[in-house]
Amino acid sequence: MVVFCLFIISKSGGLIYNREFHAGMSKLTSNDYLMLAGSFHGMHAITKQLCPVPPTPVTPLSVAGAPAPSPFIGRPSGLEVLESSHFRMQCFQTLTGIKFLLFTEPQQPNVDVMIRRIYELYADYVMKNPFYTVEMPIRCEKFDRGLDGFVKVRS
Amino acid sequence: MTIYSFYIFDRHAECIYNRRWAAPPVPKSARPMSGSSMTSNGDHPAVRKGLSREDDAKLIFGLVFSLRNMVQKLGGDDDTFLSYRTAEYKLHYYETPTRMKFVMLTDTKQNNLRVALHQIWANLYVEYVVKNPLSPVEHPGGIGVANELFERGLDAFVTAVLPS
Amino acid sequence: MSAPQGTTSGLRYPSNKKTIYDRNLNRSKNAELSRAAFAYLFVEMISYAQKRVKGIADLEKRLNTQGYPLGLRLLDLLLTRTANPLSSIRPTRILPLLQFIAQTLWRHLFGRPADALERSESDPGQYMLYDNEPLVNQYISTPREMSQLNCAAYVAGIIEGVCDGAGFATEGVTAHSVGGESEGGDKTEREMWPGRTVFLIQFKKEVLEREEIMGRGGG
Numbered sequence: 043m044v045v046f047c048l049f050i051i052s053k054s055g056g057l058i059y060n061r062e063f064h065a066g067m068s069k070l071t072s073n074d075y076l077m078l079a080g081s082f083h084g085m086h087a088i089t090k091q092l093c094p095v096p097p098t099p100v101t102p103l104s105v106a107g108a109p110a111p112s113p114f115i116g117r118p119s120g121l122e123v124l125e126s127s128h129f130r131m132q133c134f135q136t137l138t139g140i141k142f143l144l145f146t147e148p149q150q151p152n153v154d155v156m157i158r159r160i161y162e163l164y165a166d167y168v169m170k171n172p173f174y175t176v177e178m179p180i181r182c183e184k185f186d187r188g189l190d191g192f193v194k195v196r197s
Numbered sequence: 198m199t200i201y202s203f204y205i206f207d208r209h210a211e212c213i214y215n216r217r218w219a220a221p222p223v224p225k226s227a228r229p230m231s232g233s234s235m236t237s238n239g240d241h242p243a244v245r246k247g248l249s250r251e252d253d254a255k256l257i258f259g260l261v262f263s264l265r266n267m268v269q270k271l272g273g274d275d276d277t278f279l280s281y282r283t284a285e286y287k288l289h290y291y292e293t294p295t296r297m298k299f300v301m302l303t304d305t306k307q308n309n310l311r312v313a314l315h316q317i318w319a320n321l322y323v324e325y326v327v328k329n330p331l332s333p334v335e336h337p338g339g340i341g342v343a344n345e346l347f348e349r350g351l352d353a354f355v356t357a358v359l360p361s
Numbered sequence: 362m363s364a365p366q367g368t369t370s371g372l373r374y375p376s377n378k379k380t381i382y383d384r385n386l387n388r389s390k391n392a393e394l395s396r397a398a399f400a401y402l403f404v405e406m407i408s409y410a411q412k413r414v415k416g417i418a419d420l421e422k423r424l425n426t427q428g429y430p431l432g433l434r435l436l437d438l439l440l441t442r443t444a445n446p447l448s449s450i451r452p453t454r455i456l457p458l459l460q461f462i463a464q465t466l467w468r469h470l471f472g473r474p475a476d477a478l479e480r481s482e483s484d485p486g487q488y489m490l491y492d493n494e495p496l497v498n499q500y501i502s503t504p505r506e507m508s509q510l511n512c513a514a515y516v517a518g519i520i521e522g523v524c525d526g527a528g529f530a531t532e533g534v535t536a537h538s539v540g541g542e543s544e545g546g547d548k549t550e551r552e553m554w555p556g557r558t559v560f561l562i563q564f565k566k567e568v569l570e571r572e573e574i575m576g577r578g579g580g
Contacts, residue, residue: 067271067272067273068270068271068272068273070270070271074270078267078270078271081263081267082267084263085260085263085264085267088256088259088260089260089281089283089288090283091256092253092256092257092260092286092288092302093283093285093286094201094202094285094286094302095201095285095286095304118283118284118285119283119284119285120283121281121282121283122281122282122283122284123281123282124264124268124278124280124281124282125279125280125281125309126268126272126276126277126278126279127272127275127276127277127279128272128273128275128276129271129272129276145271
């Protein structure tokens with residue numbers, strides 16, 4: 043079980059958080075990371091455009107415990123999982139347009155559960171922090187600590 | 198398993214072959230959502246309008262090119278981009294040693310098609326296009342790729358290896 | 362919400378003619394509140410207090426002022442709610458007052474008692490109340506340039522209000538972080554509770570004099 047790193051991209055395509063948990067991926071300069079985040083933001087939009095089928099309609103009686111139906115019913119989701127020979131990247135976009143990118147080993151199971159838990163940590167320790175301004179880089183000690191505890195337990 | 202479309206790009210970033218398969222009829226359970234702005238949802242496969250096949254091919258090339266660069270930047274030079282998946286479709290990617298790019302769009306349940314794309318290249322493209330004495334070395338505008346043997350072979354391959 | 366909002370409706374004059382003052386005080390005794398709702402409200406309170414302040418001391422003072430009236434009212438409310446009507450008199454000695462704060466008040470506000478209560482060795486008029494993980498700070502990470510700030514100043518204001526209301530004038534109650542990388546105290550305890558906070562309660566001289574006289578009187 044290896045989790046390499048986590049990126050958070052704001053709704054306008056800016057990189058607001060990046061964190062490495064485990065060595066194994068190339069180290070880039072912070073400027074390169076910013077550029078990658080920006081171009082990924084664009085690529086994500088294109089993957090939505092390319093959708094060859096009508097998006098799957100949400101069944102009215104969804105499984106209990108499933109998240110509330112999205113207000114964007116009928117819109118394609120955009121890139122969710124990217125696989126390469128070295129890693130697997132899961133992208134989770136919140137209803138507010140923030141993207142969480144989690145890089146793991148190719149065979150890592152249950153990444154979606156993990157990424158939702160990270161979203162919870164974000165909602166708690168970033169959004170409820172009076173000293174955080176939205177769209178700005180995240181510098182919250184408790185969020186860092188929460189991620190540490192969570193990822194270390196898993197690996 | 199459903200295949201939506203298939204593209205070949207040459208090393209000059211030009212789309213030299215593309216093929217689309219008809220989208221399957223929408224399952225009966227998927228009724229049009231009342232209140233949604235989509236007017237047609239029945240047997241109309243196209244979701245969006247205004248983009249031609251050529252534009253689509255350009256978009257796909259730009260996308261796989263950027264994704265491939267991103268993967269190499271993050272994972273190192275020996276890392277290769279394999280596929281990505283959205284909630285609606287999955288894109289498979291295979292790059293030959295001659296920097297030709299094979300791209301296939303399928304439904305999301307499909308396992309990785311890297312091997313199948315490799316077979317299409319080795320058993321169909323090389324056999325019927327490269328070894329064809331009548332086809333040119335380069336294929337600007339797709340000249341010489343869409344010959345009868347290749348197309349028939351592709352159809353047979355798709356129905357045999359990837360039964361729907 | 363289709364009915365026009367007349368001057369007669371609202372919290373003070375609700376439509377059923379039963380104002381908030383007519384409700385039973387014990388009605389919300391065991392009621393629970395959403396922690397997230399409080400967290401968002403507190404975020405706004407801090408943002409509000411942060412406007413036009415000159416420094417961290419100023420900001421803490423404002424938070425303190427916001428908590429003060431709450432302390433005054435809570436003293437009354439909690440005393441009225443005590444099960445035994447005979448014991449519902451305000452504390453007259455320092456120790457019962459502090460016990461009241463650490464037990465009754467803390468239980469009411471945070472659902473658990475405070476973690477420790479100490480008397481300063483150097484100053485007899487100074488008491489220390491410890492909370493290992495203040496609820497108000499649960500989601501707050503103070504930025505590095507404001508490391509002096511502790512938002513539990515709001516709770517300090519509540520304590521000050523209770524002390525003042527009970528007739529124990531203070532020089533002020535302040536909140537300080539003693540966990541994590543700050544200095545002093547037991548090292549393992551600091552690491553275990555990074556958000557550990559101490560409330561310094563400094564009573565005024567006359568309160569201490571009175572306490573001494575009452576002590577001699579055999580109270």
